[in-house]
Amino acid sequence: xxxxxxxxxxxxxxxxxxxxxxxxxxxxxxxxxxxxxxxxxxxxxxxxxxxxxxxxxxxxxxxxxxxxxxxxxxxxxxxxxxxxxxxxxxxxxxxxxxxxxxxxxxxxxxxxxxxx
Amino acid sequence: xxxxxxxxxxxxxxxxxxxxxxxxxxxxxxxxxxxxxxxxxxxxxxxxxxxxxxxxxxxxxxxxxxxxxxxxxxxxxxxxxxxxxxxxxxxxxxxxxxxxxxxxxxxxxxxxxxxxxxxxxxxxxxxxxxxxxxxxxxxxxxxxxx
Numbered sequence: 001x002x003x004x005x006x007x008x009x010x011x012x013x014x015x016x017x018x019x020x021x022x023x024x025x026x027x028x029x030x031x032x033x034x035x036x037x038x039x040x041x042x043x044x045x046x047x048x049x050x051x052x053x054x055x056x057x058x059x060x061x062x063x064x065x066x067x068x069x070x071x072x073x074x075x076x077x078x079x080x081x082x083x084x085x086x087x088x089x090x091x092x093x094x095x096x097x098x099x100x101x102x103x104x105x106x107x108x109x110x111x112x113x114x115x116x
Numbered sequence: 117x118x119x120x121x122x123x124x125x126x127x128x129x130x131x132x133x134x135x136x137x138x139x140x141x142x143x144x145x146x147x148x149x150x151x152x153x154x155x156x157x158x159x160x161x162x163x164x165x166x167x168x169x170x171x172x173x174x175x176x177x178x179x180x181x182x183x184x185x186x187x188x189x190x191x192x193x194x195x196x197x198x199x200x201x202x203x204x205x206x207x208x209x210x211x212x213x214x215x216x217x218x219x220x221x222x223x224x225x226x227x228x229x230x231x232x233x234x235x236x237x238x239x240x241x242x243x244x245x246x247x248x249x250x251x252x253x254x255x256x257x258x259x260x261x262x
Contacts, residue, residue, distance in 0.1 A: 022131055022164050052135070052153075054160045055219040062216050083153040090226050096213050 001050075003031050011042040011110050013103070017049040025060030032064040041073025042110055046103045048079035053087055065097065074098075076106040118145065122181040124163075126171035126196075134163050134181065145185050148253045154227040155190060155248055161220035162194040162244045170198030170242055180239070189229070190248045200242035202233040 001018040012035045020028065035043060043064075053061075068075045078100040080088070088094040100106035122137055124130040138159055142152040163179060171177035177197040184191045225231055228246035236243040 019135065021135075021160060022167075023128055052156070052160075054157055054164070055217070055223055056164060058219055059216040062214060066214065083150065087157065087223070090223065091219050092213055 012040045013044045015046040019052040020057030021054045022056040025056050028060050036071050041071045044076045044106050046079050078103045078106040117186040119184045124179045125175045126167050126177045127175050151253045158224045158227045161224050166196035170196030170200050193245045195236045195243045197239045197241040202235050
């Protein structure tokens with residue numbers, strides 16, 4: 001899995017490409033930890049090019065969500081492929097993640113929702 | 117009917133090889149994309165369990181996958197060399213959405229049409245057998261064709 005980062009209006013935007021599974025979960029966790037260590041707590045994941053996620057990847061997502069909340073931050077997701085969205089729905093994780101149809105809509109929400 | 121057999125060493129990097137092998141097999145056999153995704157996901161969960169819990173990442177132990185594709189269904193056997201309990205019937209019910217693991221068996225049971233666990237006579241390990249009915253995806257195929 002490849003992770004690319006850019007920042008926009010105090011939000012760290014990570015684009016994930018490839019598969020989020022057992023082998024890649026720690027890579028994502030390390031990236032998030034590094035962002036939080038630099039006091040950036042608004043993080044958006046663009047999942048447009050994420051082709052696969054399994055339970056290990058979901059576990060990593062839950063882990064980073066908990067870490068971000070510990071830092072009183074916010075995590076948003078967007079652009080999920082239908083198949084990936086289905087995995088979130090089956091596991092009911094769509095109830096605990098903020099999922100937006102597009103990155104643009106997610107970033108707009110940071111302008112209207114105050115940070116915790 | 118097509119039967120294909122794969123063998124992997126219990127190494128973390130084998131997960132990637134398995135993913136590519138199964139994806140290619142399903143693509144070569146024109147399996148519906150959503151069904152393919154479900155099969156790969158369910159196999160990925162079974163493979164991770166075999167790798168970590170069954171074979172405990174011991175590279176001397178193998179994971180075998182036998183796939184059979186016919187007109188109506190696809191079956192997959194995932195066999196390890198561990199001592200997992202075939203009597204287990206899935207994850208214990210856990211309503212905590214914030215848990216970081218324990219979703220694999222639930223996904224396997226949801227995505228497959230049928231799943232069974234038994235002791236494999238050859239390896240002595242755990243065998244997970246899943247069946248995926250193509251009929252569940254037929255209507256989607258028809259919609260795409262129209």
